[in-house]
Amino acid sequence: AQSVTQLDSHVSVSEGTPVLLRCNYSSSYSPSLFWYVQHPNKGLQLLLKYTSAATLVKGINGFEAEFKKSETSFHLTKPSAHMSDAAEYFCVVTYSGAGSYQLTFGKGTKLSVIP
Template structure:
């Protein structure tokens, strides 16, 4: 069965410093992996997705993630945090087209001025 673990429930960074949000997954097959962002009182928006092409995936707003099969990880990074990045971030896994998406519990990112 597939599962996803977000290793930090809350991450706090200063504006202009790097962001690292960690995600490990478990899957019996070659999974598809996603990062979604949720700003306060909003729906979720796709940041980026990995679907067995390039292992380094670039997304919107300067975010990127690297798929590491040997470590079963899909960490989200950004070189320089902006205040507007403050939000909840969800790592999501799907094993195949016939299985539903499985969401992590989320990581709340705070950005300090």
């Protein structure tokens, strides 16, 4: 079975400081990994995805994530937080080649940005 663990339920940063949201996944087949963001009362928006190409993935709004197979991690980072980044972030996994297209979500990390 596939799973992801988001290590922090809540992260608080000051505006202009770096953001680190941590995610570990369980490995069965070759994973595809995604980060989605959910702003209050909005749908889930795709930030970035990893599908076995470059291990450092760049997404929208200055976010990036690095796939580290040895650590089974896919942490999300941003050099400088903006107030508009305050939202809930979900690490998501699916497995190619397993015949299953369902996404498996982590519990989410709520990011607060302090002015």
